[in-house]
Amino acid sequence: MARPETQSITPSGAAPSAADKILEPSPGSQMRRRIFGHYGIMIGGTVLAAIFLIAIFAPLLTPFDPILDQDLAQKLKPPFWHDSPKYDPAHPLGTDLQGRDYLTRLVHGARISLLIGFSAMLISGVIGTALGVAAGYFGGRVDMVVNFIITTRLSMPVVLVALAVVSLIGSSLWIVIWVLGLLIWDRFAVVMRSTTMQVRNLDYVAAAQACGCSTLRIIMTEIMPNVVNHLIVVATLEMAHAILLEAALSFLGLGVQPPAPSWGLMISEAKGMMFFDPWLIGVPGAALFALILAINLLGDGVRDVTAPENRN
Amino acid sequence: MLKYILKRLGVAFMVALTVSVITFSLIYVSGDPAVALAGEAASNDEIEHIRKSYGYDRPIPVQYMDWLGRALQGDLGRSHYLKEDISDVILTRLPNTLILAGCAIAFALILSIPLGVAAAIRPNSLIDRFALTLAVVGQALPSFWFALIMMFFLGIQLRWLPISRVETWQGFIMPSIALGYYVTPGVMRLTRAGMLEVLQSDYIRTAKAKGLRPMVVLFKHALRNAIIPVVSLAAVQFGFMLGGSIVIESIFAINGLGFLAWETIQRGDLPMMQAIVLVLSLFYIVITFLADMLNAFLDPRIRVT
Numbered sequence: 001m002a003r004p005e006t007q008s009i010t011p012s013g014a015a016p017s018a019a020d021k022i023l024e025p026s027p028g029s030q031m032r033r034r035i036f037g038h039y040g041i042m043i044g045g046t047v048l049a050a051i052f053l054i055a056i057f058a059p060l061l062t063p064f065d066p067i068l069d070q071d072l073a074q075k076l077k078p079p080f081w082h083d084s085p086k087y088d089p090a091h092p093l094g095t096d097l098q099g100r101d102y103l104t105r106l107v108h109g110a111r112i113s114l115l116i117g118f119s120a121m122l123i124s125g126v127i128g129t130a131l132g133v134a135a136g137y138f139g140g141r142v143d144m145v146v147n148f149i150i151t152t153r154l155s156m157p158v159v160l161v162a163l164a165v166v167s168l169i170g171s172s173l174w175i176v177i178w179v180l181g182l183l184i185w186d187r188f189a190v191v192m193r194s195t196t197m198q199v200r201n202l203d204y205v206a207a208a209q210a211c212g213c214s215t216l217r218i219i220m221t222e223i224m225p226n227v228v229n230h231l232i233v234v235a236t237l238e239m240a241h242a243i244l245l246e247a248a249l250s251f252l253g254l255g256v257q258p259p260a261p262s263w264g265l266m267i268s269e270a271k272g273m274m275f276f277d278p279w280l281i282g283v284p285g286a287a288l289f290a291l292i293l294a295i296n297l298l299g300d301g302v303r304d305v306t307a308p309e310n311r312n
Numbered sequence: 313m314l315k316y317i318l319k320r321l322g323v324a325f326m327v328a329l330t331v332s333v334i335t336f337s338l339i340y341v342s343g344d345p346a347v348a349l350a351g352e353a354a355s356n357d358e359i360e361h362i363r364k365s366y367g368y369d370r371p372i373p374v375q376y377m378d379w380l381g382r383a384l385q386g387d388l389g390r391s392h393y394l395k396e397d398i399s400d401v402i403l404t405r406l407p408n409t410l411i412l413a414g415c416a417i418a419f420a421l422i423l424s425i426p427l428g429v430a431a432a433i434r435p436n437s438l439i440d441r442f443a444l445t446l447a448v449v450g451q452a453l454p455s456f457w458f459a460l461i462m463m464f465f466l467g468i469q470l471r472w473l474p475i476s477r478v479e480t481w482q483g484f485i486m487p488s489i490a491l492g493y494y495v496t497p498g499v500m501r502l503t504r505a506g507m508l509e510v511l512q513s514d515y516i517r518t519a520k521a522k523g524l525r526p527m528v529v530l531f532k533h534a535l536r537n538a539i540i541p542v543v544s545l546a547a548v549q550f551g552f553m554l555g556g557s558i559v560i561e562s563i564f565a566i567n568g569l570g571f572l573a574w575e576t577i578q579r580g581d582l583p584m585m586q587a588i589v590l591v592l593s594l595f596y597i598v599i600t601f602l603a604d605m606l607n608a609f610l611d612p613r614i615r616v617t
Binding site for chain 2: 285300
């Protein structure tokens with residue numbers, strides 16, 4: 001990959017000299033150029049960073065509280081694009097059925113989605129990576145057992161099991177996070193297993209084994225750095241997956257509980273008013289869509305940039 | 313081939329057994345199932361009565377063996393809430409879910425396979441970019457939100473389609489799209505990648521060199537080989553749809569297994585909940601087993617190794 005880039009800088013036919021060596025872009029700068037030249041990464045990264053900042057600074061962005069500031073006299077104010085005399089500039093996105101400021105609930109909802117997505121992804125990532133790397137590295141019986149666990153997990157319907165467990169042990173933010181984290185590790189395990197298998201048979205792993213390195217050391221310093229790009233791609237996918245699942249659970253009434261401003265819950269609460277006030281569904285749904293789209297674009301971008309076979 | 317079938321059958325059987333153990337222990341997640349069934353206001357006598365009548369006072373392994381033995385004979389127990397045989401309730405609800413999932417997977421395949429093929433014939437063309445955009449957008453749309461949006465525009469604004477509780481074929485259009493579109497990105501990408509790889513192979517060059525018509529080369533030689541991984545994916549997704557239809561069925565109030573599951577969970581009807589999880593898991597196991605067999609039939613390389 002480095003060769004054609006160098007040739008474009010060197011005059012053709014000239015003997016390589018010390019000066020050319022300096023002109024050759026370092027692997028780091030090549031990587032930076034690929035990252036900054038990738039539309040998906042730039043758009044996805046910007047949107048995700050914006051939502052992240054909104055989530056952090058949510059209390060500073062609006063003068064209201066997402067839960068406590070209820071005012072039934074102010075209920076169902078229209079948003080700014082409705083051009084209605086009922087519009088109140090204090091509530092740019094209007095208010096919900098309880099008269100709570102919709103913009104405030106929306107920005108606080110970003111906190112719930114990001115927290116759940118990230119935490120559930122971490123939990124499932126640890127479980128799935130451990131299983132997958134173990135299966136790929138040791139092979140044989142370990143691989144058989146892990147494969148069996150993955151198959152068993154895949155045959156249980158996620159939404160149904162999550163709903164059942166949450167309904168039995170009660171629902172809270174952390175229960176939803178743990179239930180999702182313990183359920184969605186399958187893709188981590190599948191991908192880590194196959195990538196570890198590929199890396200495992202390479203010469204540098206054999207070299208490390210010949211040097212007498214411990215298994216743990218080989219896995220941490222030889223295997224992991226070489227599968228970490230696949231790990232990042234799966235992590236973004238699973239974060240998006242967890243956020244969508246939380247929204248679906250909350251929508252069905254068995255995820256995050258009211259009055260928390262979860263986007264799924266907001267859509268669920270607005271469902272009954274779909275006929276007259278469809279924007280109540282449109283706004284949180286669009287936010288959810290933007291967040292998932294941003295995470296997926298970033299993930300796809302990371303795959304394009306790090307996988308050598310996909311570079312054009 | 314026989315050895316391969318037996319091996320797969322053995323694995324499927326073991327998975328089914330493990331799933332049944334997990335499903336059975338599901339009701340013990342909350343602690344005491346008798347207390348959970350009786351509800352919050354129940355007296356001690358009522359709890360004891362339920363514990364006796366459902367047999368929760370016996371040792372857990374005995375309960376499991378009894379439950380499994382009955383389940384194998386098609387007896388999944390009685391619903392605590394509906395006071396009916398669970399097997400009967402599930403059998404009356406199952407057809408709607410199967411129709412819905414069947415329509416959804418058909419919609420997904422009809423949309424995604426031609427698009428994937430078209431995208432692979434001309435990589436980086438307009439149609440390829442369109443397909444890619446559709447895939448990226450499709451993966452980010454929350455299905456329940458998409459369902460509500462469709463309901464609003466097609467059902468309420470335009471009044472083209474009925475919005476809920478309709479057992480005519482029009483009633484299945486929106487739910488099928490809402491359930492099926494989520495699968496299209498995966499199938500399309502897999503078809504595209506498979507076709508791109510196959511189109512570069514030697515036998516395609518040979519087929520072209522023989523002077524076969526491009527359509528024959530494309531569909532009879534290329535697609536047939538590229539479609540093999542799609543079969544597995546479609547089967548897996550069909551299994552997921554049976555379980556995932558819970559969201560869509562509850563939005564459109566379709567009287568299927570998913571809607572039943574949602575009602576059951578809200579009522580805290582533990583025996584029914586167990587039965588539904590078991591039935592859906594077994595469906596998934598059977599479907600993926602059949603897909604493996606179909607794959608082995610299509611691709612001899614699989615059954616040899």
